Amino acid sequence: MAGDELHDPLITVEGSEADIDQITNCSQFVKEALIVNKKLWCFAGPSIFTAIAQYSLGAVTQVFAGHLTTLELDAVSTENMVIAGLAFGIMLGMGSALETICGQAFGAKQLHMLGVYMQRSWIIYIIMCIILLPIYIWASPILRFFGQNQEIAKLAGRFALYMIPQLFAYGANFPIQKFLRAQSKVVTMAWISAVALVFHVFLSWLLIVRFQFGLVGAAVSLNLSWWIVVLAQFSYIIMGYCPGAWTGFSWSAFHDLGAFAQVSITSAIMMCLEFWYYMLVVVLTGRLKNAQTAVAAISICTNLNGWEMMIFLGFNAAISVRISNELGAGRPRAAKFSILVVVITAALIGVVFLSLVLALKDVYALPFTNNPEVAHEVSKLAVIFAFTLLLNSVQPVLTGVAVGAGWQWLVAYINIACYYLVGLPLAFFLGSKLNMGVQGVWSGMFTGLLLQALILTGITLSTNWNKEAQLADSRIKKWGGSVEPPVENSNTRKPGQVV
Template identity: 45%
Template sequence: MDNGIRERLLGSEGKEVGNLKGKVYDESKKIWRVALPGIIARVASFGTIIVTQSFIGHINSLDLAGYALVQTLSVRFINGILIGMSSATETLCGQAYGARQYHMMGIYLQRSWIVDFITLTILLPIFIFGTPLFRLLGEEEGIARSAGYISWWFIPMVYNFVFTLTMQMYLQAQQKNGIVAWLSIMQLLIHVPVSWLFVNHLKWGVDGAMAALCISSWFVVFGEFAYIFGGWCPHTWSGFSTAAFKDILPVIKLSISSGVMVCLELWYNSILVLLAGYMSNAEVAISAFSICLNINGWEFMICLGFLGAACVRIANELGRGDAKATKFSIKVLITTSIVIGVFFTIICSVFGNKLGYLFTNDVEVAKTVSDLSILLAISVLLNSIYPVLSGVAVGAGLQGTVAIINLCCFYVIGIPIGALLGYVAHLQVEGIWIGMNIGVFTQTLALSYMAWKTDWDVQHEQLLASKSQYVPRQSSTNNFIYGAGPNHVVKQGVGGTWRSI
């Protein structure tokens, strides 16, 4: 081959490699800009729940059991629904931001407040009638009474979810969720001394611990309100609008499918813990399983950050109508998340026989945790894949499809197989977790196939068709015009101001 031709070929290959590295670097920056604040916020918020549990645990074991019961079952159930329903805000705001429909983002946020507030109010009897509910589940009378009392304290706390979850996703869609991370860090820093003051110094007991949790939780809400209302989101927030009450049915439909999707995922582990409670050595089984799930949960916080990043990136690129960029973003997201998952999988595999002693001095429990370490490592690896694929589906507005996949994979495949292996094959808690991992694995395969088979050009066209009244088009004067009717909103130029025509 001629030397000149060879040099040109090598030169072109070098340029392609260089361009690919540049594209990966740019995409990674966009991903981490969304994912890192989300990870910090979730870890810090989860920390306030753990701190409260620690303070209550030093009061007495009965209230600790009551708190754990409410937090594991009632709050997780409500939180799962509201996180899922709030992901509708993430989908709509992400797509609106990508399509430069900035004026719609504030309206979507207000619609989500309305839908989530009504939903939580309807579900409030779960907390109001906590004692009879836990009696019905067969809990001891003392634990049921304690859990019922603590349930009342959780009512003002859970209402913060209506605002924090939706505002976090609204800010995340426009890559302004750094403020959420800072507020969450401040929340944790405030929560610890306030808890100490109320519980240890003023001796308010459980009331003091729960009051501190309510105060720190609402601190984040007021901080986000101040940020949005204070003018830091000038293009996406123009004040309260009656438009929030119009065309609310599509938001309700998307919110319900999102709520079902996430709730099915969060309750999967809870049901498996309940199954572990019926084992021959239930105390050891539940303790060991809970320790493993706590480790898994901490790592899952990182994965949830990537879920949010996936949703934002896919929604943005779909809103712009760039199918090629959508596919590239999916590849970078999955690769990055898998690398992190492999890192934590290696840690769980190498230090598996030591992990249990971080949580307990009971040799039997620690040995059971060690026996489960390989399954924990597999679960951690799977955690690094399916949340990203779920985020891709959320960004594309495919929550309904994912809800069906979750239902089939978790509750038709995973739980029955886990029950059979645990009880019939006598594999005990190992059998339950094998079934759990099989369910997650089949879900990962299904979501991977869905992402691979999705025609992203068609998906963008469907997005435009479903939002034809908000589709942006560029006028001859370089103004972005939104709306198909007579009441358009115009953004003059790139950095101009909004006005109605």
């Protein structure tokens, strides 16, 4: 494949490294920044839509479950948020390792390794699915152990058994997503997710409302929709639309599985430490006086924060892929420039969210509750919550930089220190011991987030990006970059030709 064919609209900064070196005034900076920003949105926009569409599959199931009994709705919600949510978080985290490796291999033009890396991840993901299987099988006793209502736990456990195919769909989906994302095939992913969502809405209505199949209908619809996403994306790959990156199944996928698994598990730990942080904050709030009001107020803010995070997950993916591509291609200065542009863009969007919350501080809780006491508690959080949204606009970008550079272990240690040694103890002390209530809990949580963001900022500013580019090259070689591509010139394969 010709070299310029590798330069995806997102990946290449126009004029490359040389033009970035020649930036000497504000107008040149703005010109180059606008170029990077345009390519960022070409990637981040479809990525945001894909994240929201796939997140909505489970949400739509819960909406249609509302046509059933309250008990069945509670069972679906519990399985979706606790059992499936745990599996989703672990596998999403594991996928960031593949994002690093595939992105750097693509930047280094080791296209044939992308398919091998994806297959290695499939093997590791299948093993992880088997490890997680007991959580689905014994969901009922597990939920009862943590104090869940007996009837809800029993029905949620039955629904969890129905949803085992979704678990393996997660395992197949995430490696494919990272494989496609490394090549910036994000528009295709967005279209597939949109079609799957429309299909899911129709099938859920048909099975749950029309034919009244209850939990079985909900499970069939959700399982089918997830497997449609998986099979459609894989069909796109094997039909030849990823020339050079997919050269068929390879025995090389069974090489270096130990090192690959170690990085994947590290990535899972890094992401889960973040997800569990918010979950534990809600649990901690339940220990406060007037716990029902406190939990409701914290949950509203956490929910709004989660929707904002869906937007910035797109930026996380964009900067992660861009940094890994630039380092793999040996363009460290382009990587530094990209970080600066994306941080500025994300911060500006964060300012918009901050301004909206402050302007609507007395009413932004009303769509979620008709309880004036809860609405008052939420309004009291407005100022610190607004600054949390600003911080969370930049934090995913910094995490994306870490993923792109392959710093997963480092971020895991930082998360433990900032979240669990500082944030949660401080939240408990301020909320319970000093009787500051929800404001104290959220202030402690915010302190952990702020400390993590400051440390990641310091690391990013002090990083020798020339050295990171060299490490990316050695990482590619370590994990099979020396594996020779097939003799067949796969780059000449036409779209539509099945391998």
